[in-house]
Amino acid sequence: MLKVIRLALKNLTRYKRRTLLTGLLIAFGVVAVILFVGLSGSFTRVVVGQITDSVLSHLQVHRKGYVASIDNLPLDRMIPPQAFQRLEAVLAQTPGVAAVSPRIKFAAMLSNYVQTTGARLNGIDPAKEQAVAPLLASRVKNAAHPDTLLRPGEVLLPELLAKGMNVKTGDTVVLVATNKEGSVNGMTFKVAGVVESLMGPGGRDGYLHIKDAATLLRMTTPEISEVAVRAQSFEGVEKLAKALRAALLPIKNKTGQPLFELHTWDQLTPFHNVVRMINIMILGIKIILIAVVLISVLNVMMMSVYERVREIGALAAMGTSPGRIRGLFVAEGFCLGLVSSLAGAAIGLGALMVMNLTGVEVHFGMANQIFALTPTIAPLEVVSACLIVLAVSVLASLQPAAKAARLEPVEALRHV
Amino acid sequence: MALVSLENVGKTYRMDEVEVPALSGVSLAIEEGSFAALVGPSGSGKTTALNLIGCLDRPSTGRVTVAGQDVSLLGRRQGAAFRGQKLGFVFQEFNLLPVLTVAENVEYPLLMIRDLPKARRGPAVARVLEAVGMSDQAAKYPAQLSGGQKQRVAVARALVGEPALVLADEPTANLDGATAQRVIELMKRMRDEFGTTFVFSTHDPRIMDQAEVLFHLQDGRLVDGARAGKEVAHA
Numbered sequence: 001m002l003k004v005i006r007l008a009l010k011n012l013t014r015y016k017r018r019t020l021l022t023g024l025l026i027a028f029g030v031v032a033v034i035l036f037v038g039l040s041g042s043f044t045r046v047v048v049g050q051i052t053d054s055v056l057s058h059l060q061v062h063r064k065g066y067v068a069s070i071d072n073l074p075l076d077r078m079i080p081p082q083a084f085q086r087l088e089a090v091l092a093q094t095p096g097v098a099a100v101s102p103r104i105k106f107a108a109m110l111s112n113y114v115q116t117t118g119a120r121l122n123g124i125d126p127a128k129e130q131a132v133a134p135l136l137a138s139r140v141k142n143a144a145h146p147d148t149l150l151r152p153g154e155v156l157l158p159e160l161l162a163k164g165m166n167v168k169t170g171d172t173v174v175l176v177a178t179n180k181e182g183s184v185n186g187m188t189f190k191v192a193g194v195v196e197s198l199m200g201p202g203g204r205d206g207y208l209h210i211k212d213a214a215t216l217l218r219m220t221t222p223e224i225s226e227v228a229v230r231a232q233s234f235e236g237v238e239k240l241a242k243a244l245r246a247a248l249l250p251i252k253n254k255t256g257q258p259l260f261e262l263h264t265w266d267q268l269t270p271f272h273n274v275v276r277m278i279n280i281m282i283l284g285i286k287i288i289l290i291a292v293v294l295i296s297v298l299n300v301m302m303m304s305v306y307e308r309v310r311e312i313g314a315l316a317a318m319g320t321s322p323g324r325i326r327g328l329f330v331a332e333g334f335c336l337g338l339v340s341s342l343a344g345a346a347i348g349l350g351a352l353m354v355m356n357l358t359g360v361e362v363h364f365g366m367a368n369q370i371f372a373l374t375p376t377i378a379p380l381e382v383v384s385a386c387l388i389v390l391a392v393s394v395l396a397s398l399q400p401a402a403k404a405a406r407l408e409p410v411e412a413l414r415h416v
Numbered sequence: 417m418a419l420v421s422l423e424n425v426g427k428t429y430r431m432d433e434v435e436v437p438a439l440s441g442v443s444l445a446i447e448e449g450s451f452a453a454l455v456g457p458s459g460s461g462k463t464t465a466l467n468l469i470g471c472l473d474r475p476s477t478g479r480v481t482v483a484g485q486d487v488s489l490l491g492r493r494q495g496a497a498f499r500g501q502k503l504g505f506v507f508q509e510f511n512l513l514p515v516l517t518v519a520e521n522v523e524y525p526l527l528m529i530r531d532l533p534k535a536r537r538g539p540a541v542a543r544v545l546e547a548v549g550m551s552d553q554a555a556k557y558p559a560q561l562s563g564g565q566k567q568r569v570a571v572a573r574a575l576v577g578e579p580a581l582v583l584a585d586e587p588t589a590n591l592d593g594a595t596a597q598r599v600i601e602l603m604k605r606m607r608d609e610f611g612t613t614f615v616f617s618t619h620d621p622r623i624m625d626q627a628e629v630l631f632h633l634q635d636g637r638l639v640d641g642a643r644a645g646k647e648v649a650h651a
Contacts, residue, residue: 003527010515314511317472318573319500319529321493410472413507 004324008331011304012339018303022296023340026389029289030344031351033385036285038352038375040278043362046371048275052265054135055203057101057228058237059244060268061087064253064261066225067268073107073120075180078223083251083259087227090247096240098232099131104213105205105225108177110157112165119161120205121175123213126150132230136195136207142169143193149207154192156207162194169193175208179217187216237264289385290392297333297396305329305400312404313412322405329401330394337393341386352377417484418445419581419613420469425478427464427636438464439636442478446615446629448580451607453627454617460633462617463585469615470503470583471495483580500529504574504612506584506603510566512558512573519545519554522572530577544572547609548602564595568602575606582606584616588623600626 012019052058062070066077079087084102091100104123109116126149130137137149140156150156155175157167167173169191176186189208197204214222231240241264248260266272305312312325352375360373427439439461446452454462467473468480471487472495480487483502490498499505504525512521519541526537545551548568558566567587574582584603588596600623607614618624632639 007516007528014515310509311511311513314505314507315528316496317470317499317505317507318525319496319498319503321496321500321529323493324528410467413472 004327004331005335008328008335011328011332012335015304018300019336022300023336023343025296026293026337026340026393027344027347029292030341030385030389031348033282033285033289034345034348034377034382035351035375037282037381038348038377039355039360039373040282041377042360042373042375043371044275044278046373047271048265050135050198050371051203051269051271052234054133054139055198055205056265056268057132058231058234058265059229059241059262061091061227061229061244061248061260061262062225064258067261067263073105073225075106075217075223075225078104078180078225079227079260080223081221084224084227086251087248087260090244090251091227091229094240094243094247096232096236096243097229099128099230101125101128101132101228102210102224103129103226103228104210104217104219104222106177106213106217108175108216110161110165110206111174111176112167112171113174115165117161117165119158119175121155121213122205122207123210124149124207125210129207129228132228139196139198140193141196144169144190145192150192150209152209152212153190154208155189156193156195157191158204158206159194159197160204161206162191167191175216177216179219181218183218185216185218187212286385286388290388293337293389293392294396297336297393298400300336301329301333301397301400302403304332305404308404309407309412309415312407313409313415316407316409317413326401326405329404330397333393333397333401334390337390341389344389345382345386349377349382418481419448419450419483420444420446420615421479421481422465422468423479423481425465425468425475425480427461427468427473428476437636439468439475439633442633442636442638444631444638446613448613449607449611450613450615450629451604451627452613452615452629452631453624454615454631454633455619455624455627456633457619459635461636462619462633464636465631465633466583466585466615466617469581470505471499500525500577502580504577504579504582506567506570506574506582506587506616508586508589510558510563510570510590512566512569514558517555517557518550518561518569521558521569522576525573525577540576540578544576547575547606548572562595563591564598567591567595567599571599571603571606575610575612578610579612581613581615584614586617586619588618588620593622596620596623597626 063077063079066074069077091097101124106121108119108121110119130149140149145151155173171191172188173191174186174188176184178184195206231237241262245262248262249258251259253259315325355375360375361370362373363370422442422444425439425442429436429438442465454465456462468475469482471490474488485498487498513524516524522541522545523537526532526540545554548571550565550568550572553561553565588599591599603614604626606612624630
């Protein structure tokens with residue numbers, strides 16, 4: 001086998017320029033795959049990390065039917081206190097749950113005594129919220145209390161809204177809300193900071209203390225809109241979701257229907273579609289790589305056989321078996337693929353390393369955010385790209401190799 | 417018993433709807449250790465006869481026996497194996513592999529056809545290179561050699577496996593007169609040194625003179641035509 005590979009490598013040096021060009025083409029394809037997978041993977045991780053760690057958390061539990069109406073922030077589909085206690089018990093007993101934060105979500109009118117506008121607000125327990133969304137604090141600009149998000153009597157306003165109403169940290173604003181019975185209530189709050197906008201649901205919401213939210217909505221017994229749940233690891237989200245769904249299923253409402261519904265982060269944000277699109281594009285890039293390798297190797301090997309017909313005839317005449325002749329040409333395709341893919345992998349990984357050293361920043365969406373990317377690629381992805389190239393190279397060599405092996409020595413020796 | 421025997425051999429090629437006879441009713445025998453030539457003008461059937469003896473083609477009629485084996489019966493793979501073990505070839509165009517050195521070209525049959533270990537290949541290659549006077553050129557590539565040198569390497573490659581028979585189709589056609597003479601003399605010397613039977617084709621009268629046995633072919637048939645002092649084959 002080794003002698004066949006050695007001869008194949010030597011044969012590849014016959015037409016150095018052609019081999020080099022084909023090899024570069026294949027290597028370029030591998031580099032493209034590595035860069036795209038590395039950059040898109042890093043981008044996805046950063047954005048998903050922002051969305052889950054500063055807004056959504058990993059999982060959310062709502063009363064059944066809430067998410068279907070989530071744009072309206074319905075107050076008539078809240079989790080009642082007794083049900084919330086049962087939910088807390090289930091969450092406490094389920095392995096893999098790292099933190100839990102109840103939220104009261106509602107719409108209110110915000111006034112700075114000069115202007116009035118609508119606002120979406122989250123009533124939160126600051127300590128619990130920081131546990132499920134650890135990056136939320138990093139989005140708060142001009143924070144009154146950098147150690148705690150906010151205190152009772154304070155509100156964090158979304159950036160665009162604060163800017164539009166010319167409200168700053170320390171200013172006093174009035175929130176007016178209507179509860180589910182239609183009762184209107186208003187309270188004054190001190191602005192404790194401004195929250196930077198973020199793409200996706202909840203990315204432009206304001207925050208206040210959960211006790212203030214209950215008071216503003218005149219809740220005698222606080223009801224909860226949603227419970228954000230953080231898993232112990234991002235990789236364990238699906239497993240935790242499965243376990244929680246099973247644990248929550250037996251909890252029924254009065255009509256015998258499940259009381260709760262559970263969604264993972266990807267079911268709650270449209271960015272998941274972007275992730276899916278990126279994955280489809282990665283598949284597309286790999287298909288292009290396959291086409292590039294297939295066409296270029298097939299072309300090189302067909303030309304190689306055509307140009308060496310007399311030589312093949314001589315080798316066959318001397319007694320070289322058809323199988324060995326076939327093996328020689330398949331080995332040439334294999335070696336071309338191997339050397340090219342290894343070169344492409346080395347260049348691609350080198351480029352990723354340079355990007356990590358120099359830093360890559362991207363702007364995304366309307367949120368005016370800059371994401372610093374740290375592109376990396378799993379070793380398995382690199383290996384799979386190389387294996388694809390090798391497999392396709394061998395595949396592309398089979399037909400020319402079979403043609404070479406089928407040549408009749410007499411006719412081949414006569415070839416001009 | 418003759419090393420090579422053709423018994424009433426005929427070969428017809430089919431070109432579109434027309435059948436073209438290349439050989440008909442040829443019978444001949446070549447003894448072991450002979451230095452024989454198939455001679456005749458272009459299109460007389462020399463190459464066809466060599467192809468049949470070399471197990472590269474099958475006769476349409478008759479029987480071809482080489483080293484006791486009816487080669488007409490061999491399949492593709494068996495034919496390749498037989499050639500690899502029993503025959504050596506010298507081509508008009510040399511057909512050396514350009515990416516291999518002289519030594520590697522000579523080593524090829526032992527390495528890629530017979531799968532011999534390095535310990536056996538090395539001495540065999542050195543011996544034939546020494547015999548053809550190319551030891552000092554062993555590390556050179558074919559592109560660095562003259563035509564005569566290439567053909568000497570080709571002869572060494574044909575002999576390295578110690579075959580029973582070496583077939584050479586117009587081995588001097590691409591060489592000038594003096595070089596052609598030297599190559600034929602070399603082949604004859606190799607016959608003497610290795611005891612290998614040589615059968616070659618030529619239409620060059622100066623080369624024919626070197627042959628010990630002549631087979632005259634004309635229009636696909638063996639004809640009389642002896643030269644003085646030569647053993648003459650008869651139809």
